Amino acid sequence: MVQSSRIAGQEHLRADARRNRRRILSAARVVFAEHGIDAPMATVARRAGVGVATLYRRFPSREALVRAAFAQQMDTCARALTEALADPDPWRGFQRLFETVCELQREERGFPAAFVAAFPDGTREHARLREQAERDFMTLVRRARAAGALRADFHPSDFVVALLSHCGLVTALPGDRAASRRLVAYLLQSFRTEAAHGPLPAPSTLSLRGLPLAADGSRGQRPSGA
Secondary structure, eight states: HHHHHHHHHHHHHHHHHHHHHHHHHHHHHHHHHHHHHOHHHHHHHHTSSSSSHHHHHHOOOHHHHHHHHTHHHHHHHHHHHHHHHHHHSSHHHHHHHHHHHHHHHEEEOOOHHHHHHHHOTTHHHHHHHHHHHHHHHHHHHHHHHHTTTOHHHHHTTHHHHHHHHHHHHHHHHHTTHHHHHHHHHHHHHBGGGGGGOOOOOOOOOOOGGSSOOOOOOOOOOOOOOO
């Protein structure tokens, strides 16, 4: 009987720990969206209804909390890039990748900044993941160009500019899904070969390094030829 009570008590503690973790991660996503990625950890703890010490026991650093809070979103973006490369229709892959990232921007307004915070510059792992994601994205761009679907003057920074534009919209109008969907459609149409009716100004100097296209860890088997 004593042993059964002890086991039941341990199960109760584990259940409490799981609930605390879920509350902390949910609160973190809300706080980061409302106050930015540099919001005090104490604010996250208050929103979650737990003590600061409890939060730090679960997540000893801000980076660890950010990674955990947005792990699913990061994995979704990384998987979208892998699937885009595997799609026999490179334009369809490109389109779905863009739509996926924009959908995440709309659903989780703290995600873009969270991604950058989760992969701080200067770490070897960050560099490896970023470089691989950039190579994969450029492979997709070359395939879409070769297929005649993506305009020949498309520059990687155009993808960044488009995502920043959409991010600005969902920040200003977080509940307007119709506006978001229409802007995404406009932007995708502007990337099509048939939309090229004259020379464009020089591309931006923005790089792909801030894009959420790499996951925290292995993304699994990549398609052959990528």
